[in-house]
Structure formats: structure tokens, C-alpha cells
Amino acid sequence: MARLLGRLGGASAAHPWRTLLAWLLALVAAVGVAGVAGGDTHDDYSIPGIPFQVGTAYLADHFPELSGASARVVVHGDQAVPEPLLTELAARLKQLRGVAMVAPPRLSADGDTALIAVGYRIPVTDFAGSEGVDALRAAVGPAEKAGFTVALGGEVPENFSAPSGSAEAVGVIAALIILVAALGSLVAAGLPILVALMGLGVGTSLITLLAALTDVSSTAPTIASMVGLGVGIDYALFLVSRHVEGLRRGLSPREAAAEATATAGSSVLVAGLTVLVSLFGLNLSTLPVYASFAYATFATVGAVMIASITLVPAMLGLAGRRVLPRRERAGDPVSTAVRTGPTRTERWARWVGARPIRSALAALVVLLALAAPMLGMRTWPQDAGSQPESNTTRVAYDLVAEEYGPGANGPIVIALPAALVPAVTAALPGQAGVQAVAPPLVKGEAAVITLEPTTGPQDERTTDLVRRLRAELPEGVMVTGNVAGFGDISDRLAERLWIVVAFVVGLSLLLLTVLFRAPVVALKAAVMNLLSVAAAYGVITVVFQTDAGARLVGLPHGGPISSWVPILMFTVLFGLSMDYEVFLLSRIREDWLATGDARGSVVRGLAATGKVITSAAAIMVAVFVGFALDPDVTVKTTGVGMAAAVLIDATVVRMVLVPATMALLGRANWWLPGWLDRLLPATAHAAPAPERELVRR
Known part of the structure; x- marks a missing residue:
């Protein structure tokens, strides 16, 4: 060669x-x-076999308006948000491409903040670049001109980063x-x-x-x-x-x-x-x-x-x-x-070569000290709570947490057969970590229940709640939604990390042995x-x-x-x-x-x-x-x-x-x-x- x-x-x-x-x-x-x-980039977050994917497929079959992407529009002002402004805003949001439903505005206790949930019939990956964010920004323009702070949250704006x-x-x-x-x-x-x-x-x-x-x-x-x-x-x-x-x-x-x-x-x-x-x-x-x-x-x-x-x-x-x-x-x-003497690198190499045990132990101590914090590493998919405060998704995240509670940023969706609704609705209010449970939405033989935890999406207690619900609720009940999906992704990646490590190390060992x-x-x-x-x-x-x-x-x-x-x-x-x-x-x-x-x-x-x-x-x-x-x-x-x-x-x-x-x-x-x-x-x-x-x- x-x-x-x-x-x-x-x-x-x-x-x-x-x-x-x-x-x-x-x-x-x-x-x-x-x-x-050439083509455009397109994210594919589907992971066959995880519980979140099963629940999403169930929603796609029975509640297509809830199975696609989501967005949230948060309107905040110094005074109560007027109802005509919210009605007009909801009408504009309904006209956006892919939108299947716009929920009624949810007002905060003092009325100065309104939260509007937007559901799409298409996945978030169907939007090219900033297309979805641009459409939302155009729809909320009149509200901003009226002097209100409007922040965008949810999957569509969070999935795009300029x-x-x-x-x-x-x-x-x-x-x-x-x-x-x-x-x-x-x-x-x-x-x-x-x-x-x-x-x-x-x-x-x-x-x-x-x-x-x-x-x-x-x-x-x-x-x-x-x-x-x-x-x-x-x-x-x-x-x-x-x-x-x-x-x-x-x-x-x-x-x-x-x-x-x-x-x-x-x-x-x-x-x-x-x-x-x-x-x-x-x-x-x-x-x-x-x-x-x-x-x-x-x-x-x-x-x-x-x-x-x-x-x-x-x-x-x-x-x-x-x-x-x-x-x-x-x-x-x-x-x-021609040089008159050894270079600094050569002097260093001689020094290390003359003191190999001392040098190796010192380097090993430094490496282990730097690696020690890894034992406390916790992983979680990127969401709005990690963004800089200037980002609109972070503004929306903070407003929602302040006005409605941290759990409102990470609702948990429960998909289930309609026959199990009485048993589940009776069990949910007594669960530790559950702040609110919305009335069930029933369509034929299928139903959906949305609940808000008392803790935010990144909180370990929220992930524990998802695991507990999956373990304790009757068979046939599927716990899904973004928070559950994020937890499933983290678990899958943690499991596969060691397989990836073994593969890469083994293949590299083989390659270096052959070459050297x-x-x-x-x-x-x-x-x-x-x-x-x-x-x-x-x-x-x-x-x-x-x-x-x-x-x-x-x-x-x-x-x-x-x-x-x-x-x-x-x-x-x-x-x-x-x-x-x-x-x-x-x-x-x-x-x-x-x-x-x-x-x-x-x-x-x-x-x-x-x-x-x-x-x-x-x-x-x-x-x-x-x-x-x-x-x-x-x-x-x-x-x-x-x-x-x-x-x-x-x-x-x-x-x-x-x-x-x-x-x-x-x-x-x-x-x-x-x-x-x-x-x-x-x-x-x-x-x-x-x-x-x-x-x-």
C-alpha cells in the first residue's frame, strides 16, 4: 500500500x-x-418495538387528529387576554397546513395568559426546514402587533433550530x-x-x-x-x-x-x-x-x-x-x-521515557478524576427546558410552567379501549405525582385520557410516574405522548450503548492488529x-x-x-x-x-x-x-x-x-x-x- x-x-x-x-x-x-x-433533510424518530410507538400507532388508527405533530401557542399580556383576539387567532391556526384540531384556549387563573394547543394530522418530520414555524409565526402576527407576548412551543417549533x-x-x-x-x-x-x-x-x-x-x-x-x-x-x-x-x-x-x-x-x-x-x-x-x-x-x-x-x-x-x-x-x-540541541518535545519525551511508572500513574489519576462525574450522568432528549432563555420555545416553556404548573409542559397521554375507561379514570386521581386528569375522549371502541403530572418533563419523578402507570394500569392500556416517548428513547439508547461500544472496540482492535x-x-x-x-x-x-x-x-x-x-x-x-x-x-x-x-x-x-x-x-x-x-x-x-x-x-x-x-x-x-x-x-x-x-x- x-x-x-x-x-x-x-x-x-x-x-x-x-x-x-x-x-x-x-x-x-x-x-x-x-x-x-438532491433531497431535503428529514428526521425519522420512529423506533419499532418501544411502548411509545405502540401507543402512537393506536392513536393513528382511532384518533388521527391526535397522532401527528403538536404545537402550543402561549399568549401573555399585562392584562386579561380579550376573547375576540383568541377567537380570531384560533381561526387562523385552523387554516394552517396539516392542522387537524385547535383546542379551546385555556386561560390562567388571573386571565393574563392563554394556552392554545394545536394538533396536526401529519408528523413533525413532514415539515421542511422552518416551514411549520413560519406558518405559526404568520398566524400569531396580529396578536403580537396588538401588544401581547406570543411564544411558540410544542413539537413543531422545538424540532426546528436555525x-x-x-x-x-x-x-x-x-x-x-x-x-x-x-x-x-x-x-x-x-x-x-x-x-x-x-x-x-x-x-x-x-x-x-x-x-x-x-x-x-x-x-x-x-x-x-x-x-x-x-x-x-x-x-x-x-x-x-x-x-x-x-x-x-x-x-x-x-x-x-x-x-x-x-x-x-x-x-x-x-x-x-x-x-x-x-x-x-x-x-x-x-x-x-x-x-x-x-x-x-x-x-x-x-x-x-x-x-x-x-x-x-x-x-x-x-x-x-x-x-x-x-x-x-x-x-x-x-x-x-540543523539544530543545536534537542527540541522541547524531545526533552519531554526523554523525561517521560525516563520516568514511565510515575508518568503513567499521574496520567491515569487525571483521567479517572475527569471521568468520575460520568457516574452521575443522566440523559434525556433535548426539549425546550434546555434552550437559552431568548428562544421562543423556552419562553413558552417558562410561561406554561409559571401559569399552569411544570407538569403542563409534559402531559401524559393514555390510549385505551373504551371499556377500560371507568377503571382507569377511577385509578388515576389517586396516583402520586398526578396533578390533573382531563375528561376522557371516546370515539367508538377507543378512548384517550390526558393527565398532567406535578413535575416537569425532565424531572426523574415524571419518568417514574410513566413507568408506574405502565406497571399498574390494566393490560391493554398504552401510556404514550412526548414525555413517555422521550423516556423510551433514553432507555433504548442506554441499552444499546454497550452493544455499540463492544462492536466499535472489537472492530477497531481487529483493524489495528491487522495493520500494525x-x-x-x-x-x-x-x-x-x-x-x-x-x-x-x-x-x-x-x-x-x-x-x-x-x-x-x-x-x-x-x-x-x-x-x-x-x-x-x-x-x-x-x-x-x-x-x-x-x-x-x-x-x-x-x-x-x-x-x-x-x-x-x-x-x-x-x-x-x-x-x-x-x-x-x-x-x-x-x-x-x-x-x-x-x-x-x-x-x-x-x-x-x-x-x-x-x-x-x-x-x-x-x-x-x-x-x-x-x-x-x-x-x-x-x-x-x-x-x-x-x-x-x-x-x-x-x-x-x-x-x-x-x-x-
Whole structure:
């Protein structure tokens, strides 16, 4: 593989304009086809087999007006809300597309607030973009002009989040600054960003085309862009830094590009494949929305990976020696690269290598301390109670809680045969945690009862009430509604998390064992990646579940972690952590195979890659912090968690724990039993036969 990549890199560098033109044509074609044949994003929250889904299907059969999306309009003023205004507003709401019913206004005790519930016959996922919210906003316009505060709540407005548009810009600007500092050349710094953006353009177009064939979540392109932009810049940086090393040794631009693609390009390919393999784990969640995250991110990461190993060498060949700092271009490239002493990274690597036990224990204590809060993590799907106070859904949520009680924000719907109505209505008022029970709605042989709990949707006592109702009410009674559905989703994701973890870890172990022919190294990498992810879980628990932490990221108070985040973070982070592991191990293995010095190869490998790894991690952190500015709480939580994980991984893990443990294990790192050596295929990272004999001795 290394030889093939070397020839590819050399050919691209020798004919840069051809390669660049081919990519430009591919980009234009992808954007054009996506514009003509692409589809719109569409969320699919159906989860076959959960109790909520059974109740929803029952409502669809007997009460179609209650089975679709819902919205709530809250009108609030300094004085009593006039009845004519509410009558006119209800009439306008009835004319909106998909609306099946508009409930009579529910006035607060003092009459200054009115709550109007809107039921749709279509699911919330049938609205494209802001279509549903825009229609509601137009309908309530006259009430706002009359001087009343009107806030929108319920599924339709809560399901839409306007993109901030600033996340990518923040990440790109920060990445450019870091690259200039790391490489010392504006040309060299601009190459990774340009390549990543071109790969991202193709990947985004592929997502649009994918949306025409299957459901792609509205949040999936944002997550895919977050990951694609970060890994795209990192992969290109790995290649550029290795290319610069070649130029400093006196190689021609074409030779340096070929060598960089053969060496760093192999690591990029391995790292990218590990990310792609990890993404397959999302399909095991059994949630269609997660499958769309996997497909979208797969397309983007695949595009930027291919761009890195083809477009980077072409642009390096085109740039020539301009990727070197100006002071080096002015003199002898060899003499200017000579240093008078060890670099700071090399001194650090020697220090860790000389104190492996102390360093490993210190890193392990830090990681376990960061991970400890994870034990108190509570998950709950994102709802209006987690939004910033400026959001209309949060305004509606707070007004409803203040005027009608917290349980009014999360009514529980009970679907049942009409014959069971007397028994259920007699049992409900006596249940602990039930604030109010609405009169049953009967249609033929079916009935619906709505109750309001005494606690809000995010409160654990509300979830306990749902579980208790399901256990105690007669057989045939179905407890459904958004609150019950959110609880079912959280339970399903918690169950599937461990299956996803086992799949991703097992597949990554297999892949690394095949590629590095070192089962000890592969096992150690998996354990350390698990520690990185656990530490990131601990960080987001502290940030998002505490009031002080939540205010740091622009949220009014702490609350449960979005249920969507843990599995998504694990699959993506496990793959991203392998990027740095593969890049570091590849360099250590090169030195080990050349010298047979187990401990020295760790020091020299870390010294050679430490600066690049920290620069790449800084770029990834900057990109993820940019996405932490997104108004969507799920994206914000993912951005903060990934930024924390990459920072921890590139400092505590890669710069301390990995070299310390490898120095402790010595030659055992590369132990390979003979029977396994005969089974494993030869790869770019495998040693030639004589060197493999050295490894086994």
C-alpha cells in the first residue's frame, strides 16, 4: 500500500494542474448534481418495538387528529387576554397546513395568559426546514402587533433550530492561525484548509444526494461538517508536515510529496478507515436518525480522506519550496534544519521515557478524576427546558410552567379501549405525582385520557410516574405522548450503548492488529481511547448538568445530557482518537523496525510527531469549540464534548500515558505469536520478513 500511495503522491505532485482540475470538476459536478437531484433533510424518530410507538400507532388508527405533530401557542399580556383576539387567532391556526384540531384556549387563573394547543394530522418530520414555524409565526402576527407576548412551543417549533452559520467560520479562522504558527508559512498553512474545504464541499453534496434516497436527519449535516472539517485539516497537516521534513533533508518537491504520501499518507488512510469503521456502530442503535448520522459523516470523512492523499501532494508539488518558512528558503535547506540541541518535545519525551511508572500513574489519576462525574450522568432528549432563555420555545416553556404548573409542559397521554375507561379514570386521581386528569375522549371502541403530572418533563419523578402507570394500569392500556416517548428513547439508547461500544472496540482492535501486527499495541490503544471518551463524558456531565457549567456555554441552568449525545460522541471520538494513535505509532514503529531499540523508538517517535499531534489537536479543538456556539443543544453538547476529548487525548493520553506505557512494556509492545503472524496479511505497516523476525525475538 505504501508503494502504491507513494506512486500516487509522486504522480499528483508531477502533474498538479491535472489533479487540481480533476478535483474542481468533481466538486462542480457534485454540487450541480446535488442541486438538481438532491433531497431535503428529514428526521425519522420512529423506533419499532418501544411502548411509545405502540401507543402512537393506536392513536393513528382511532384518533388521527391526535397522532401527528403538536404545537402550543402561549399568549401573555399585562392584562386579561380579550376573547375576540383568541377567537380570531384560533381561526387562523385552523387554516394552517396539516392542522387537524385547535383546542379551546385555556386561560390562567388571573386571565393574563392563554394556552392554545394545536394538533396536526401529519408528523413533525413532514415539515421542511422552518416551514411549520413560519406558518405559526404568520398566524400569531396580529396578536403580537396588538401588544401581547406570543411564544411558540410544542413539537413543531422545538424540532426546528436555525443554524448559527458561525461554527465553520470560527473553526477555519482559528485553524489558520494555529497552522501558521506550527508551519511558519502562510502557503503551507493554507493548503490543509483549502483541501479540507474542497473535500467538505464534495461530502456535503453527497449528503444532499443521499437525502434524496433515504431519510437524513436535519442535524446530521452539521455533525458531519464538524467531523469532516476537523479530520480534513488534520490529515492534510500530517502530510504537509512530513513533506516539509523531506524538503529539509534536501529532497525535491516531487520526491518529498511522494515520500509524505507513502508514509504519512498510509497513516491517514488507516486513521480514516478507523473513523469509518467506528461510524458503522451507529447503526446498532436501532434508531433511523442515528443511521443517517453514520451515512452523512461517512460520506464527508471519506471525501476529505481521498482529498488528502490526492489533492495535498498535487498542491505541494505546485507550491514547491514556498511551504518552507521564508528564512529557510533563503538559505541552504539542510543547514537551516540543523539544530543545536534537542527540541522541547524531545526533552519531554526523554523525561517521560525516563520516568514511565510515575508518568503513567499521574496520567491515569487525571483521567479517572475527569471521568468520575460520568457516574452521575443522566440523559434525556433535548426539549425546550434546555434552550437559552431568548428562544421562543423556552419562553413558552417558562410561561406554561409559571401559569399552569411544570407538569403542563409534559402531559401524559393514555390510549385505551373504551371499556377500560371507568377503571382507569377511577385509578388515576389517586396516583402520586398526578396533578390533573382531563375528561376522557371516546370515539367508538377507543378512548384517550390526558393527565398532567406535578413535575416537569425532565424531572426523574415524571419518568417514574410513566413507568408506574405502565406497571399498574390494566393490560391493554398504552401510556404514550412526548414525555413517555422521550423516556423510551433514553432507555433504548442506554441499552444499546454497550452493544455499540463492544462492536466499535472489537472492530477497531481487529483493524489495528491487522495493520500494525501488534495485538498488545492494539489492545492498549483501545483501552486508552475508552479512557479518553470516559473523561469527555465526565466533562460534559459537569458542564451541562450543573448551573455554573451550563452558564459558561450560554444555557440558563443545568439539566440532563441530551440522549442523542453519548452514543454519537463515542463512535466519532473513538475513531478520532485513533487518528493520533495511528500517526504516533506509525512513527514509533518505523524507528523500532530500523533500530530494534524499543524504548528509544518511543522517545524518538514522540519527539518527531509531538508538535504535529498537538497542532492537529489544537485545530480539532478549535473546530469543535466553534460548533459549541451552535444554538442547538445537541450540537453544542457534542462540540464541547469532542473538544474536551481531543484536548485530553492529545495531551494526557498521547503525550504522557502512551509513551509511558510503551516505555514500560518495551519489546513486549511488538510481541506477535508465530501462528498469528502467519494468519495476518501483509500491510503497509507490516515489517519485511527479516525485521519481523527481530520483532518476535
